[in-house]
Amino acid sequence: IKVQCYSAESTPNFYMRPIEGLTVTVDLDKKEVVKISDTGRGIPVPRSNNTDYRYNAQEKLVGMESLNPISIEQLKGPSFKVEDGHIVK
Secondary structure (H helix, E strand, C coil), rough: EEEEEECCCCCHHHHEEEEEEEEEECCCCCCCCEEEEEEECCCCCCCCCCCCCCCHHCCCCCCCCCCCCCCCCCCCCCCCEEEECCCCC
């Protein structure tokens, strides 16, 4: 599997900060890195300004009401099983 790399520095939303050109190929069965490719030298990582998506980090508008809490549960447990450490059925 090819994995795109991201920077989590100064933001909880690392998807907004991709490290362009840096990919890692991983063999999930052997659990080892097969290849590291860095073709994006010189491409800057996007700034972290205004990338925090969390509710408490948002600017509160006048008249904006707080969100009510939410609770999600599966009373009979999950509807899937994980086998051999990584196979989802």
